[in-house]
Amino acid sequence: MAYKYYKDNRAFIEACVKTGDAVVINEEVDWDLEMGAIVRRTCEKKGPAVLFKNIKDYPGFECVGAPIATYRRLAIAFGLDPDTPIPEISKEYLRRTTGKSYPPKVITNAPCQEVILQGDDANILNLPAPMVHDGDGGRYIGTWQFVVAKDLDTPFINWGMYRQMAFDEKTMAGPVLPFSDMGKMWHNKYQPKNIPMPFAVVVNPDPLSAIASCAPAQIAEDEFTSQLMGEPVEIVKCVTCDLYVPAHAEIIIEGVLVPNVTIDEAPFGEYTGYRTSPREPRTAYYVKAITMRKQPIMAMSNMGVPTDEGQLLRSFSLGLEMDKMLRDQGIPITGVHMLPESTHHLTVVGVKPAYPNIATQIGQLVFGSKLGPWFHMVVVVDEKTNIYDKDELIHALCTKCHPVNGIRVEPFGVGTPLNPFATPAERRLGVAGKVIFDCTFPLDWEASDIPIKVSFDNVYPKDIQEKVLAKWKTYGFKE
Numbered sequence: 001m002a003y004k005y006y007k008d009n010r011a012f013i014e015a016c017v018k019t020g021d022a023v024v025i026n027e028e029v030d031w032d033l034e035m036g037a038i039v040r041r042t043c044e045k046k047g048p049a050v051l052f053k054n055i056k057d058y059p060g061f062e063c064v065g066a067p068i069a070t071y072r073r074l075a076i077a078f079g080l081d082p083d084t085p086i087p088e089i090s091k092e093y094l095r096r097t098t099g100k101s102y103p104p105k106v107i108t109n110a111p112c113q114e115v116i117l118q119g120d121d122a123n124i125l126n127l128p129a130p131m132v133h134d135g136d137g138g139r140y141i142g143t144w145q146f147v148v149a150k151d152l153d154t155p156f157i158n159w160g161m162y163r164q165m166a167f168d169e170k171t172m173a174g175p176v177l178p179f180s181d182m183g184k185m186w187h188n189k190y191q192p193k194n195i196p197m198p199f200a201v202v203v204n205p206d207p208l209s210a211i212a213s214c215a216p217a218q219i220a221e222d223e224f225t226s227q228l229m230g231e232p233v234e235i236v237k238c239v240t241c242d243l244y245v246p247a248h249a250e251i252i253i254e255g256v257l258v259p260n261v262t263i264d265e266a267p268f269g270e271y272t273g274y275r276t277s278p279r280e281p282r283t284a285y286y287v288k289a290i291t292m293r294k295q296p297i298m299a300m301s302n303m304g305v306p307t308d309e310g311q312l313l314r315s316f317s318l319g320l321e322m323d324k325m326l327r328d329q330g331i332p333i334t335g336v337h338m339l340p341e342s343t344h345h346l347t348v349v350g351v352k353p354a355y356p357n358i359a360t361q362i363g364q365l366v367f368g369s370k371l372g373p374w375f376h377m378v379v380v381v382d383e384k385t386n387i388y389d390k391d392e393l394i395h396a397l398c399t400k401c402h403p404v405n406g407i408r409v410e411p412f413g414v415g416t417p418l419n420p421f422a423t424p425a426e427r428r429l430g431v432a433g434k435v436i437f438d439c440t441f442p443l444d445w446e447a448s449d450i451p452i453k454v455s456f457d458n459v460y461p462k463d464i465q466e467k468v469l470a471k472w473k474t475y476g477f478k479e
C-alpha cells in the first residue's frame with residue numbers, strides 16, 4: 001500500500017507553504033550570493049524553506065532553498081503532521097525501510113523530459129546555479145541533487161548526493177570520496193580501466209528520493225525510495241545513455257565522468273560549518289544533455305553552521321541505519337539518535353547494559369561499519385536516559401562517564417578530508433581519531449554503590465507524583 005508522500009518537490013513545497021514551513025519570495029533576487037545569504041540565514045534560524053520566484057538574469061526559472069532543513073519539513077515529506085515528534089518520524093522511517101521492497105516503475109512522457117537540450121544547447125551556465133557562499137571556488141549546480149550511476153560489472157545502481165561546481169558551459173567538478181558507493185565504482189573500476197562512466201544528475205528531486213540519495217542505504221537507492229513511498233518510484237530512461245532517473249524531478253543533466261582528467265574544485269562552505277577543503281584537483285563531469293520541465297525549479301542547499309538539510313537528513317538516516325545494524329547484531333539497544341547540531345559527528349546510543357564493556361562493543365561496531373567514516377563520537381547511555389533530550393544527555397555525560405575509565409579512544413580510524421578538528425596531514429589522508437563515551441555505571445558495582453538519581457520520576461512515591469501531576473494546573477502552572 002502506498003504511503004502518503006509527494007511525487008515531486010513542487011507539491012511538497014506547496015504543502016510546506018500551507019503549514020508556514022516555506023515562504024515564497026516574489027521580489028527579484030540575485031543568484032550571486034543574495035539567494036545564498038537568505039538560505040543561510042533561514043537555516044541558522046531553523047526557519048522556513050524558500051521558493052525564489054524571480055531570479056536575476058534567469059527568467060523562466062525558479063529556485064527552492066533549504067527544502068528539508070527542519071524536522072517539521074521532514075515530517076511533511078513523510079506525509080506526517082509537521083508537529084510529529086522525532087521518535088515518531090524515526091519509527092515511520094524504520095517501519096517503511098524494513099518493509100517490502102519494490103523495483104522502480106519505468107514510464108515514458110516524463111515531466112523531467114518536457115524540454116530536451118543537446119549539443120551546444122546543453123549549457124549548464126544557462127541554469128541559475130547560485131554562488132552559494134562568498135569565498136566558494138565557483139557557482140554550484142549540485143547542492144540539492146544526486147548523481148545516478150551504474151556499476152561497471154554488476155547491475156548495482158547508485159543514487160548519491162555528491163556536490164558539483166560549474167567549471168564551464170559543459171563541465172562540472174566535485175569530490176567523490178573513495179569510500180562512497182560511487183567512489184568505489186569510479187576510483188576502483190571505471191577510472192583504472194580508462195572507461196568514461198555515464199552519469200545523470202537529478203536536480204531538485206522529490207523529497208523521498210532526495211532523502212534516499214543522502215542516506216547510507218543498504219540496498220540500491222531506487223528500491224530504497226520505493227520502500228519509503230510504499231510503491232515503485234517512477235523512473236524514465238535518459239536520452240543519451242541507459243541510466244534511469246526519477247520521472248518527476250525538475251532538471252536532469254546527463255553526461256560522463258572523464259577518466260584520468262581532474263578539474264580544480266572548491267573551496268566550499270561545508271556541512272561541518274567550516275570551509276575546510278582547499279581548491280584541489282577533483283573528479284570531472286562532462287555534460288552531454290540537459291532535460292527539464294517547461295518552468296523548471298532549481299534547488300539549493302546551503303551548507304554551513306547548523307542546521308542545513310545535509311546535517312539533518314544525514315544525522316537522521318545515519319542514526320537509524322545504525323539502529324538497524326545494532327539490532328541485527330542482537331545488541332539490546334533502546335534506540336539511536338544522532339544530533340544534527342553535531343554536524344553528524346556525535347551519535348547517542350541507548351542500551352540496556354547487559355554485560356561489561358557493551359559500550360565499547362557498540363562503538364567498535366558502528367565505527368567499523370560502512371557508516372563509520374562520517375562521525376567520530378559515540379555516547380552510550382543506559383536505558384533510563386532519554387536519547388532525544390539534550391539536557392538529560394549532557395547530565396549523563398557529565399555525571400556517569402568516568403573521565404579516565406569511561407572514555408575509549410581509537411586513534412587510527414577512517415575519516416573524511418573535511419573534519420575541522422583533524423590535523424592538516426590527517427585531513428589530506430582522510431583519517432580520524434574516534435572516541436566512545438561510556439555513560440553507564442559499571443556492572444560490578446554493588447547496588448548500594450550506584451548513586452541514586454534525584455529527579456521527580458525517581459525519588460517520589462507514585463501516588464505523590466500522580467497527585468502533583470493531576471493538580472499541576474490548579475496550582476497555577478501553565479505547562
Ligand SMILES: Cc1cc2nc3c(=O)[nH]c(=O)nc-3n(C[C@H](O)[C@H](O)[C@H](O)COP(=O)(O)O)c2cc1C
Pocket residue numbers: 143144158159160161162163164174175176177179180181182183213214215216217301309310311313314
Ligand atoms: C547536500 C549534501 C552534499 C554532499 N556532498 C558530498 C560530496 O560532495 N561527496 C561525497 O562523497 N559525499 C557527499 N555527501 C554525502 C553523501 O550524499 C552520502 O554519503 C550518501 O549517503 C551517499 O552515499 P553512498 O555513497 O553510500 O551511496 C553529501 C551529502 C549531502 C546531504
